[in-house]
Amino acid sequence: MATALAVTSTGQVYGWGSNGSGQLGTGDNVNAALPVLMALPSGVQAAEVATRFGTTLVLTTTGQVYGTGQNTFGELGNGTKGNSNVPVLAVVPAGITFTAISSNLASSLGLTADGQVWGWGNYNWANGVVGTSTKPVRVAALPKGIVFVDISVGSFHNLAVTANRQAYAWGRNNSGQLGDGTTIDRASAVRVPLPEGSEATAVAAGSDFSVALVRTSLDLAFGANGSGQLGNYSHDNSFVPVSVALPGNMDMIDMEGGYLHSVAVTNVGEVWAWGDNTYGQLGDATLTSRSAPVQSLMPSGTNAVKVTAGQRHTLALTDAGKVYAWGGNNVGQLGIGSTTPATVLTPTPVTFPGSLTGTVTQIASHNFHSAALTSTGEVYTWGDNTYGQIGNGTTTRQTSPVKISLPSGATATSIAVGAFHTLVVTSTGAAYAWGYNNYGQLGNGTNTNSSVPVAVSLPSGTLLRDIDAGLSHSLAITTTGRALAWGANSVGQLGNGTTNAAGLNVPVSVHLPAGVELVGIAGGQSHSLAVTTGGQVLAWGLNNYGQLGENNSVPARTTPTYVDQTPGTVADDVAAGQFHSLVR
Structure with a gap:
């Protein structure tokens, strides 16, 4: 017995x-x-x-x-x-x-x-x-x-x-x-x-x-590594995925690639960053660049859940809905109410207006501007506004977050920021964009810049659930798991099997492998990444530093190709820097 x-x-x-x-x-x-x-x-x-x-x-x-x-x-x-x-x-x-x-x-x-x-x-x-x-x-x-x-x-x-x-x-x-x-x-x-x-x-x-x-373990990176942005104690570029050297038993729960640096949130709510630190974008109170992750000095008691990275700056969102920023602040991209100091070495609270409703649930940034989405569907932006990428009807830089007026009845559910443009998806599956439009990255059928939100010209009957942006191109996932892309396409970053120096100003279908559906998508400077429902990673566009992760030096791909993953590994998410890629 x-x-x-x-x-x-x-x-x-x-x-x-x-x-x-x-x-x-x-x-x-x-x-x-x-x-x-x-x-x-x-x-x-x-x-x-x-x-x-x-x-x-x-x-x-x-x-x-x-x-x-x-x-x-x-x-x-x-x-x-x-x-x-x-x-x-x-x-x-x-x-x-x-x-x-x-x-x-x-x-x-x-x-x-x-x-x-x-x-x-x-x-x-x-x-x-x-x-x-x-x-x-x-x-x-x-x-x-x-x-x-x-x-x-x-x-x-x-x-x-x-x-x-x-x-x-x-x-x-x-x-x-x-x-x-x-x-x-x-x-x-x-x-x-x-x-x-x-x-x-x-x-x-x-x-x-x-x-x-x-x-x-699938905390991986590949591509350009001249500043240590792959986080593997090296400065050698890699055409295949290499492990990010996060300490101990830590795992990424969110990550983002900046211009020459990378940042991640770990499973214990800490923020770690690596790569270029010329402007303090690693947040460790120094200007020392790192080829392996170093902890960003978030205030005691905070628990980070999301991060995002621009060219010279970094943002983190906590579980309490607070946003912190650090790094370069030359055009107000930190959102602290001033361009002084021009460099902030440790996380500092972003100063949202008292009229903000709900709490911040999503953050995004790229070159020199940043954005935030609240639980009530409001969108706030700040930083550089040379091309109207703030979306408030002006081209005046904003050193504090300003609320964007979306069309009547539109409630944002997702945001993304390109180099000089901004995108949102709404609760009805529509998309709006504003800012620079030289390559058609606003997707509204023109190449005219806009300082206010304009509707993206989606194919009839198409609804979106997520969106992201590269330097000058835009990417989206539909509610059926397919992918659309528009904007710059000089090296195939739209993934539709063509290249076009002038870009495409309306969304086109990305040529995914037969039967594949997506759960995540990301845009780098001139390359794109996606995660399938089966946990495989696809990449397309420029490959000059190995950022497509396919273990060869093919200059570019105009359609998605599978990243050289270790057999049996399953990816949950992807992020793209200028010329490097991250997978978790």
Whole structure:
């Protein structure tokens, strides 16, 4: 008969099944055909339980560990070797608390709050020698100075995952359960050689086998790298995707490419940037350019969710709807009410008018101007206005955000900024544009600049759901997952199989592979990127620095081609800089 346990929402533990060693913790050794309540001390609440081979461990909400049941080798951790049919407290040094537990045949492991692994019972079997302790001790088999985030105990072997997603194993290896390509027992932990590009997120140890849950890292960059904008500790251009060197276990949740720099938001709400820093656009309080990510110094307590990058400046949006800006400010592109100082080295709040309704939900920027979208569908712009790209009916620069008057009834749901033009998609699937129009990037059938929003001439019956802009071309995804493009097309950046020095001033269909639908799209200076519903990345346009990521030096592509992704990887989003590309 096996043993089963459950933890309730109030921290109680119920168990049923075998109880011959007292593993149900009820004060007796009677098997239970129905759930019975474990006799935890008064006030103790369980957060997690683990049971195997007659031993049960309980992790409490305060980080303590209780054990009940089999204790032949000290696997309860209370300093004795006698079985117990009621929960007993594991004895640990003052200040040690646990965040995870694992139990198997006569051995127990605990993961401490500071990411260290402790063991008790027969916790370290190797070469026929058993490391035994009746109290938790730090596992000496593991390298020091490494933070761990997951653990699992097998019958005679152990597994652990580090904060930077590496897997380690130690103990018995007669069946290759350590995954190191041998059957040699290991008293010291060995790193498990996972497939290239894979990262461990969790591990589970069986009797004589191991399982790891992995993900494939896809924080990638390719193309021009003269300023370190690929973030891989190099300045060499790359015609194939290379990994961005984000620290530890961080992942991008949003990213953007600027002229010669890149910026990302991580899964812990931090902003990291790399590449050119001539104008302080990395936000690290220096003017030192970086070939690997450096943290932008967002104010304490802020949690970033989105970023965007211009030629010399960077913006970040927090989960509270606040916008911060830093870098070059020569024409007011930071939105701080002045062009002084001309360079801002750390994130500074953008000064929106008091009349703003809702909160900011989206930001966009390009060369020297910026835009924001609110939860109520309002659009604000600021910065350079030489060609009317602010959209307020003038060509006067704006050092603070100004609200744009969209046509009556139009509510914006998405925004994008090109070098000198601005785009929005509305709640009805229509699109409006304003600013420079020398190549037809406004898409209204003319090449006349406009300082107020004009309707993009979409094909009959076509509705849009997203939009983006390159230097002088515009891109959109329809509600059916197809792509449209208009504007500059000198090197095929519209993806319709042609080139045209004068550009195209009405939207044309991008020639996607048959059956492909898109979920994301991005425009660089003269190249374009897209993500399919299947997680593949397409690229087209200029390829002089390898920004199409297809592992060759073809000068340009006039139709979408697949980026040279690692087999099995799935992309979620893309971003394009001047001559480089980012994928996550």
